[in-house]
Structure formats: C-alpha cells, structure tokens
Amino acid sequence: MNRMEFITFITVILLAGATSGSVHAQENKTIPVFDTGVNPNSWVTVAKGDFFAGQHNKKTKVDYDYEIMVTPVTNAQYAEYLNSASSRHTIATKDNKVFGFYPGDKFNKHNHEFEIKAGDKVQIKLDAQGLAIETRDGKFIAKSGWENHPVVQITWFGAKAYCDSNGGRLPSEVEWEKAARGTDTRSYPWGNEVTSAYANLYASKDPFEKSFGKQGTTTPVGFYNGRSYNGFQTKDARSPYGLYDMAGNVWQWSGDVYPNTHYRWLRGGSKNNYDFELRVYNRNSAGPDYHDIDIGFRCVRNK
C-alpha cells in the first residue's frame, strides 16, 4: 500500500465510522430508579429584597415575596395537569398534539421578530422522542420509572398553561435568577466550584449516562442532594433558598415576553451542556413553540 492509498484508506474508514453508530433508544432501555427523597410538590418562599443580577452583578430589587417550586415540574405532575385540563376542556388533543389557547403577543414588526397570534398553540407533542408521558385508557400517565424526572418536550405555551392552571405563572428571569443565586455573587446555585457531583451536565458520568451515553437522560428531580446512588456520590447542590436542579438537568422556561422579539428565554443549562452553560446568569432562548429533550420548567406564585 503506498502513501496515498494509506491516507485514503484511513480517511474513508473514519468517515464511514462517522455515519454509523447506535441511536439513543431511550424507550428500549430500562431506566435506573432512584428515590431522591425530595418532594416535587413543595414550594419555598423567596423574600423580597435586593440581589446581584447577571454576570456583572447588577444590584437589582425584587420588592415582593414570592414562592417558587423546589424542583422542576415532573412527568407525573404534568400528566396530572393534562388529565385535569382535559376534563375541564381547556386543552384538546388532535393528531397526537395537545393544544391550548394563547391570547397572542403584541407584534412590532421588528427585525427577525415573528408574530405570535392569538389562537390554539401546541403545548406538547405526544409522539415527541424522549417524552416520558403516554396515554393509556384515555388517561395521561408518566412512563414507569420516569415519574420523578422533570418533564421535557414541553413548549413555552405548555409550560405557561401548566403554571397558570395551578394558580401560578412562569418565573420572570429576575425571579428565577434570584431564587438560584440568593443574595451573593456566586456563579452556581451552590457556590463557585463545579464538578459532576453537583449537577447533571454533559459527560458527567452519572448512573444514567452508563446506559444512555454522554448526553444521558434527565436525572430525577432533587438527585443532587448529597446522597449516594449505586456508588455515585452527589453533593448537596441546593440554591441558597433550598431549590434543586437550578443548574443542569433541564433548561427552564422563563415567563418574560419582551417587546420586539418573539423569543422566550431559558435558564439553568441542561444535561447536554458543559459547565459554563450552567452558570446562574447564563441565558438561552428559543421560539415559544420549540421543545426538546432537555427543556423543562418550574413555576412561581405570589405569596
């Protein structure tokens, strides 16, 4: 084999390899089940007062107390909402999609702004890959083993509808960040150090990545609480207000609707990101009808 043939051979082998590989077949694998001991129905109060917002620590006032969920909304909780909303006829299912009404946004025709008109919006696609909610006998239920995992594949409309229906709302970015950071200038909810013991991030070698590869799956809410799971030792990653999963696991929709843009903002980073995306002031955004396997949410309510 001469030089050029050798180089060509190696190149072809590598390129061929790049097109192969097994698909992340979540449905066909057994999910490890862990009880984290954290109650997803619990809420905490964030007291009014100043905090340091953003990377550059801008002193920001929040002049009211509010309550926020201790964990992201789980599959079990969202399934319960779907059943309840279905019986109240505030949602409708058609072509494997769940629709609900949204009153629309003011449209300013700004550069790259999309118009969000009033009408029925998709809240969740029931055939979305990685969705751990299924229908059985006309009822929505969380898939076995996934009950205490954060719900994913929810659009912003679906997240907002859930929070509204429970007497709350999606947190504003300021509310979310204060709840994650507390009143000092830390970069992560638990402090400034970050390792895979603190949060579900990319290639963090948690017990779920053993079965599902480096992007793994979501971890049960409250997983990073100092407990050990099959030898995987976690650290207590609560925020100063006692919130779990404010960094990593799933991005979380925030509720702000800003003028001149259709984007909705996401906070917290996810299981698919490196550590720098998990910083409390880090922002991501997407169209309100976007949904993915690493996007979830939690709610706030007035005190």
Next chain:
Amino acid sequence: MNTWANRRDYLFRSTKGLIALAIALVALITAVWGTLSGPMAEWGIRDITIRVLGMAIHPEQREGRIIMLYHVIAMAVVAIETYMITSTVRMTEEEQSNINGLVTIGYLLTMFFGLGFAYFGHNYAFHGLFIAGQSLLFFAGCMLAKALWPWKKSTYLEKGSPYARTPKGIDLERAAFFTMTVATLGSACFGAVTGSFWGNGHETFLAENLIRIPHKTGLQLSIIGHLHIMLTLVAVAITLLVGRWLDFKGIWHKISMPLMIFGSITITLGVWTVVPFENIAHTIIYVGAVFTMTAALMLVIFGWKKLIGERLAEVGIAKANLFQGVKALVHDPLKFGPLWQMVFMNFTVSGVGIFMAIKLDKIFRIWPAREERITLTGHWHILAALIATIILLYYADMCGLKGKTRQWFGWIVIIGSDIAFGAMTIFSMKRGFVSTYDQQPLVDWTMILADFGLGAIMVVLAMLLLWRIYDFMNRKGAWQQESSELELARIPLKQDNSVDTEEVVQ
C-alpha cells in the same frame, strides 16, 4: 562571533527566526490552552492543567479570559503576517527592522501579560502591559502603512510589467497591502475605543451571546464589527501574501488586485457602518465580500495553472490528460495546500454563512440560541484555523522541507485540517438533520474526527518545531544560513531609492 548572540539575532532579527518564534509560541499556547475545554475537559485534563500551572479560573471571568486569549493569539498571527509583509513587499531595511522590532515587542508583551492577567490572577499591571503591547502593535501598523505608501515613485512599476499597475505606474499589489493595513488600523480603533469604556459603560461580553438581543448598544455593535473585520482583514493579508509567495502575476493578477482593493474598502466601510446603520451594513459587506472572494478565486486559478504547468514541464509532459494534470496539481502539497484551503473555505465558512443567511428566519430563529451560536462560532473559528494552516504550509516551505518529509507534512496538515473542519461543520449544522435525542453518535464521531485531524496537525507541527529546535542547537544548523535571509520573496526587494525600479520587477 559569539554563537549565542547569533542565535539571539536569528530569533529576534531574521524574518524566518521571528516567524519560527511566533509559531512556536502560538503552538505552545494552543496545546496547553486547548486542554481547558471540550473533550479535554471531559477527560479531566483541564483540571490537571489548572493544578499544574496554578491557574486561577473563576467562572464569572470566562468571557474575559476568552477575549484575552483571542487577542493573544491574534496579535501573534498579526506579527507573523507583518514579518511576511516586510520581507516580501519593497521597503528599506531600516523600515523593515523598525517595524519588526516594534511588532515583536508588542505581541510578546500582549501574549505574556495578557495570559498572565487572564489566567493567573487579576494583576492590573499585567493588564496595562497587555494594552501597551497592543498599542505598540498599532504603532508598528502605522509605520507599516507609511512604509507601504503606494505613491512612492521608487516603487512604481514600469509599463509592460506583468504585475497589476495603474496607468501612472502605481503598484496595485502594494496598494492592496496598503489598503488592508490602513483598514486594519481603523478597525482596530473600533475595539480600542470600546475597550477604553471598559468598566465605564462597557461590560465584557462575547458577541455570540448577543445575537438575539433586539437592541444592542453602540459599543456592543462596535465590538461585533471589530471582531468580524479584523479576521476578514487577516484573511485578506494572507491571500495577498500567498500571491507574493507564488509570484502571482499576469492577467489574473491585473484583474484581481483592483478587486481586492475595492473589496477590502467596501467590506471595511460596511462593517464600520454596523454602528450607525446596522440595517444596511450587511448588504454593503456582501458586496465587498463578492469582490474579495473573486480576487482570491483568481489567485487560485493562477496558482493551480502555475503548479500544473511547472510540474508538467519538470516531468517533460507537453500535453497532459486530466489525470496527469490533477497529479501535477497535487504534486507539492505545501504549495497546493494554501490554494486548496481557500477553496475548502467555501464549504466550511462562506457556504455555512450563506446557508445561515438564507435560513435565518426559517430555522435559526426558532432553534435555541445555543444552536445558532454553535454554527456562528463554528464557521468563524474554522476560518481562523484555515488561515493558520496556510501560514504553517508557507512556513514549512520556508524551512526548506523536501522529499518525503515535505509530502507527509503537507498532506497531514491538509487532510487533517479538512477532516477536522469538515467534521466541525457537520457538528455545528447537526440540528438541521438530526434531533437532540438522536444526536449522540454523530456528536461522538464528529468529535473524534475533529480531534484526530487537529491532533495529527499538532503532532507534525511539534515534529517540525522539534527539528527546528535541534537545528537551532546545532552550531552549523540551517538557522545560520537563514539568519542572513531577510527576504522571502522571489526577487531582491531591499533597495534604496536610487535603484532602477525596472530592474527590480524583472
């Protein structure tokens, strides 16, 4: 004479020594700092690097660190291009020596104190020296602009010259270098002025994190323009330098140079208008890009034709078939490589940019910002890295690599980089054809291919540099000969004003 003094002179006064030093430093920084992110971080190498070097890494300073690292590497690349310009474009030896000296002090100050500030604790004396280094580079740029003044009578080309000229005789290639230099100086001000507001109305940010903010401040727009035009002008400079290296001339040269000048001016003005007239700036930039890319295309056509012609003449083939032509074209990877990389750039940089522009509202403005950001930063980093590979191929040619070493080095750089950049392009565009749920195999393989390609380049570069160090230690090494070679060009360039210009251009 003291051989250590000779060695010092080689490293700090000779063109090839200066280029070798800058490449070695950039390679070292790339190798060490490359361990701080991506797969190296996953494998725990980052933690070892931080611990061993005693780095002070704070999460909130990440953006600032990255900006300083970009500047450190960019200044070294600017220095390398400056050394190449001062040794391939006619100017006096005194001008060359002054410019090179200032550039060298400038980039070394920027490099050591920039990294010191960003990664080893915030010592503000270091930050001051980082700025001082860049200021020296700016002044060196002013001196370069003066040295390149195209209306210097002694640099005029005679009628009938094979190189582009105006009817009055102005050397248009020189004018293109001059235009690029002045445009770079003006564009540097956009960064410098904004930087002077740091802590006083301006906050550190990465441009890619602002893509979806509907209203950006003037200072933010200024930085966005600055970073884009600086890399564009670095690309223009390397294109002109490759032209000098390959003795670009004839009809293609005569069409290309006016296009390059007009294109450089238009793109620069387009980028400068981002601040006051953001809405029309892109249109102006597109127009300029068409001209500069057409100019580069002409260099590629000329270069390929030349490489084929020279090789066929060497092997005595008068009328070649297609296969023989292609074989002749790829015969010398060091000279084929830079031209090929300019073509490859269209798939990994320009093509991606055009695709994004077309699909902006359809796809990118619906996907998460993170996906859009990966595509944006991906194709921009690839352009920077392609320029780096062109510099490496040029440097390897300067070193006089011959025979199998020349072939292996050249092909590994070309194939390694193209595999890596091709893989990164697929990675950055992945959301267009694979869902997050199904992406892991593709992510794994594109990362492996990228690491394989870049790793191969780093290995051959390390081997080249080790050979150069070995040679440098040898009293009678090649460096002795290179010490006295101030010029990289095909013709004697250093002259005083009395020399007949016609003699020079023949």
